[in-house]
Amino acid sequence: MAEGQSEVIDGAADVVARLKSRVIEHCLPLWSGEGWDAAAGGFVDRLAGDGRADRQAPRRVMVQARQIYCFAKAAQMGWSTEGRAIALKGLEYLLAKAKAPDGRPGFVFSLTPEGTVQDGRRDTYAHAFVLLALASAYELDRDTQIRAEIDALLAFMDAELRSPHGGFLEGLPPSLPRRQNPHMHLFESMIAAFDATHDLALQQRAGDFYALFLANLYDKQTRLLGEYFEDDWSRIAPVIVEPGHLAEWVWLLRGFERITGCPTGQRRSELLQSALRYRDGATGCLLDLGDADGTIRRDTRRLWPQVELAKAFIAQVEGGEADAAKEARAALVRLERHYLSHPVAGGWYDQFDSSGASLVATIPASSFYHVLCAVTEADLVLS
Template sequence: MNAVTTRTTLHSQTERLTAWLTDCALPLWASRGINPGNGAHYERLLPDGTVDLASDIRVRVQARQAFVFAAAAKLGWYPEGEAVARGILAFLEAEGLNKAAGGGYVRKFDRHFRVVDASQDLYDHAFILLANAWYFRVSRDSAALERAEALSQYLDRRFGSVHGGWIEGDYETDYRRQNPHMHMLEACLALYDAGAGAPWLARAGELVALFQARFYDAEKNVLFEYFQHDWASRNDDLGMIVEPGHMMEWVWLLDWYGQRTGRTMHQWTAPLYAQGLALGRDANGLLFDAVSSEGAVLDGKKRCWVVTELIKASVIRARYGHPEAESIAVQAVDNLFDYYLCAPTPGAHIEHRDADNSIHNPMAPATTLYHIVMAAIELHRHLQVSTSAN
């Protein structure tokens, strides 16, 4: 497949994924996923496409789906999305604030939308920041940026660590993870892009420095997931874990940061992408959930979101001349449809495949739509950049 053919195919794949979102997924989740009484979003859809009315409901679902609908409205994919996002965020402010803690949000509601877990989790809060960034972009409601600033100050006071970054939450752990910091970087960049000011880009720089100093192993060219409290490496099973999907996600984030600062991030993005493919890809082009830095498969299952991160990383590497990256992106969109966006209900998805590619989890958690929307955004951006370059 030559470059022109690949570019044409990637354009059709972009339109294919966008059509799935606009024609199927966004209308489905808006009609079935939202509680009409309070505007909140349910946790997931059952295999038959009906909403799960028995499941507990996480705060991160509210944040991610507020992002999804705000972004869809901003991009013209689902104009009604602004009102949906506004309703979700209004519910979150009314019912999710942790007043006893003096800031931040709770973690989980029961099926009646009563708080059942008031603990606070850094990962959840990263997505609340992201949701407010995109809600401001579509609504121009300054209250969204004010909420983000207040939340950032609270996280620094309550969870800031002398070793850099933040602790996991207000609960005890014997580890620290790169994952919530990755999403805090995403939120900082999104808020900077929304016009919230240079301090957000400065904070993003601090997180990139943490990646360079702690998360990334330059000898093995991998991203590790779990660390000791001072970010020292771990000599146990947790310390071995490498997630190829997160390596791809960092390719996207580091390039985003480089675009905003004028810094060249190639020395990290190129080996992350190459090693993620070398260690993590199966014969069908799917990425394993977890491997070791030596290439042993630690968890051979394959989740939907990992494919979306491969798409994003591939189109970014294609911009820098990787000879196979666009073809990999084209195949990844095919895999997304063949293995995950093939649920009986159009607009729903299959979340998880086993090592043999049989269905591991037939549920459709709402949280996955965030990844799919981000992949579509990056595909469109790539086509715009490629067209401008030509």
């Protein structure tokens, strides 16, 4: 074991309880308080390093949707008495400001702090998170208006964003290269929407993304997931690998298996083993970027891949893997020690360089979705 990796096991036994307390006592109050713009409405995109809101930063719709998911999920878990109200307040803002404000269907990419259109692109990645937000909010109390918004969003995507080559365009206007990332999050959102509605049509939609994964995104020979593609899903050389996405698909495939019974164990094991090829020897953390030859192309390490690695091991626990629980807790300890040990309670470091220096001065709101999801999964499976 490389230097530094053995120490992260210390404290693993009660790491889930510590992280749950951190989320409840610090993260949720921070992001519903300083992280919400009480004057103009909406969640802020980031906090400064001292924990004060950056109220001048544009408001990405993806971040609005992720924060809605976080507070809806916290309410479902019984972690926040105000979570439901905060999630619905966020959803009201999202629908009022970001849905077709320019008279064209779909959601814009970003808003100004005042709530006007900053970037009017219709981005597929952002729409995946709007669907996740709607599904999470619908699961709170089965509101028929929210269900109608789910159906309207799916109708828009079918009519305007579908690609003749399978899957969805990057957005409107269309652009290249095509990426697996929006499809991964649409897969996630379809699983969540099925969980919320029990609508078999949504289960089938999730199946369409699984089929796309097997046919185009995943290379069975190299056991790697490509990131960038031509319009017809031809791989773009050199094949770039994001280890965090390999881990993220492990968790998603387990979710698909849960809702369909379709066995995914072989592909999950292959993806996880491939992800572990791209670890930092000193810390055990996943690095940001590699290629199909196993070469590290970027030796920085962001927060979100560490969270997804923990979720991948949690998925393997659910799948009956004997040693996965120990690995999941070790990954959570690495997350806690390296990324969550921020002077702002409820904040985090987003990225480090190879020497361990922080590369991002702000505290991005977008990371809360990753952190909260991992801690809820850990509480459900490892506690």
